[in-house]
Amino acid sequence: MTGIxxxxxxxxxxxxxxxxxxxxxxxxxxxxAFRGGLVRRHLAPLAAFALVLLFASILALAGFISxxxxxATILLAAAAFMIQRLAAHWRIRSACNLGRRAVAGLKANRxxxxxxxDTGVTLxxxxxxxxxxxxxxEEAEDAGGLIYLWPHEGEPIVLPARALxxxxxxxxxxxINRRIGRPARAERQGANRLL
Numbered sequence: 001m002t003g004i005x006x007x008x009x010x011x012x013x014x015x016x017x018x019x020x021x022x023x024x025x026x027x028x029x030x031x032x033a034f035r036g037g038l039v040r041r042h043l044a045p046l047a048a049f050a051l052v053l054l055f056a057s058i059l060a061l062a063g064f065i066s067x068x069x070x071x072a073t074i075l076l077a078a079a080a081f082m083i084q085r086l087a088a089h090w091r092i093r094s095a096c097n098l099g100r101r102a103v104a105g106l107k108a109n110r111x112x113x114x115x116x117x118d119t120g121v122t123l124x125x126x127x128x129x130x131x132x133x134x135x136x137x138e139e140a141e142d143a144g145g146l147i148y149l150w151p152h153e154g155e156p157i158v159l160p161a162r163a164l165x166x167x168x169x170x171x172x173x174x175x176i177n178r179r180i181g182r183p184a185r186a187e188r189q190g191a192n193r194l195l
Contacts, residue, residue: 011115014163022100023144024158029099031150033092041091045084052077114159116172118179121149123157132157140176142169149176 016024053074060070112125120133138150142161147169149157161169 011113012159012163013111013113014160015111016158016160020146020158020160024146024148024156025099026096027099027143027146027148028155029095029097030092032098033095042088045081045088049077049081114157114163116176121157121176130157134176134179137176137180139180140173142173147173 056065056070056073056077059065060067065073110125112123115122115124119135120131123130123132132149132151136151138152140147140149142148145161147159147161147164149159164172
């Protein structure tokens with residue numbers, strides 16, 4: 001009996017291409033940025049800008065403030081919004097760079113071997129080894145021809161779907177997600193709502 005409830009997965013030998021390594025790094029960086037609330041920080045200033053435009057326009061048209069004060073308010077709001085957008089783009093670029101540094105172990109053309117068993121996956125190559133237990137994982141996903149095994153903290157383990165036989169990628173992701181235990185994750189989220 002081998003791997004994930006005798007499903008018979010692995011071991012898989014592969015080398016990531018440069019494009020695959022860069023895609024994994026970018027995905028990790030963006031995922032880390034979104035975990036930090038990037039969407040909320042990105043959309044809230046847009047809503048504030050729209051409200052400032054609306055209120056300044058209404059107040060100026062109704063005559064509660066002078067037209068010049070309304071125009072000045074709109075210009076200041078536009079300048080603040082553009083500065084915020086530049087900061088948000090800088091954060092996104094920083095997140096992508098963070099992903100590249102964190103996934104530096106996934107260098108292109110480096111021979112790697114992934115071994116799956118019932119409790120986790122071991123990624124080995126160039127005399128180094130990394131073990132990730134399913135209990136320490138958040139989810140497994142198949143995206144863009146790469147299978148990602150996302151831990152709660154740190155960088156993912158990445159396996160190219162081309163290293164697997166046809167149809168095996170979906171079965172592998174399903175088997176890993178089953179082992180991760182989605183009910184335990186739902187209970188954690190429910191406990192977080194109670195706090």
